[in-house]
């Protein structure tokens with residue numbers, strides 16, 4: 001099914017977001033490995049895999065819409081200099097995702113592209129879950145100090 005250009009525009013923007021998130025979480029995983037923080041490295045790697053699964057869903061939808069999926073404008077990763085800063089940058093990233101998906105879902109629904117609207121709503125729910133997880137990590141880190 002062909003989608004409205006505004007909808008495919010959001011799909012492309014979302015794919016850029018997801019690959020940027022993969023890049024940021026993987027950079028943080030690598031840094032944590034170098035710092036000897038294996039548990040944290042695994043946690044960030046897990047996040048990177050979840051964002052990669054989002055990129056997969058968006059790529060499938062772009063292909064169905066007759067477009068070649070590709071992230072042409074990755075945001076430079078902002079890993080942070082310590083765990084607190086990492087979680088702070090990740091919170092910014094996830095907040096931006098929630099806002100992007102809220103707008104994308106609303107516009108897609110308005111244009112009666114209900115399947116894509118449902119995909120964006122699902123991704124928004126996942127990113128809200130990521131935000132909650134980050135809040136827990138930040139609280140646990142603050143309690144340790």
Ligand SMILES: [Fe+2]
Nearest residue numbers: 018050051054
């Ligand atoms: Fe995501």
Ligand SMILES: [Fe+2]
Nearest residue numbers: 094097127130
């Ligand atoms: Fe996320």
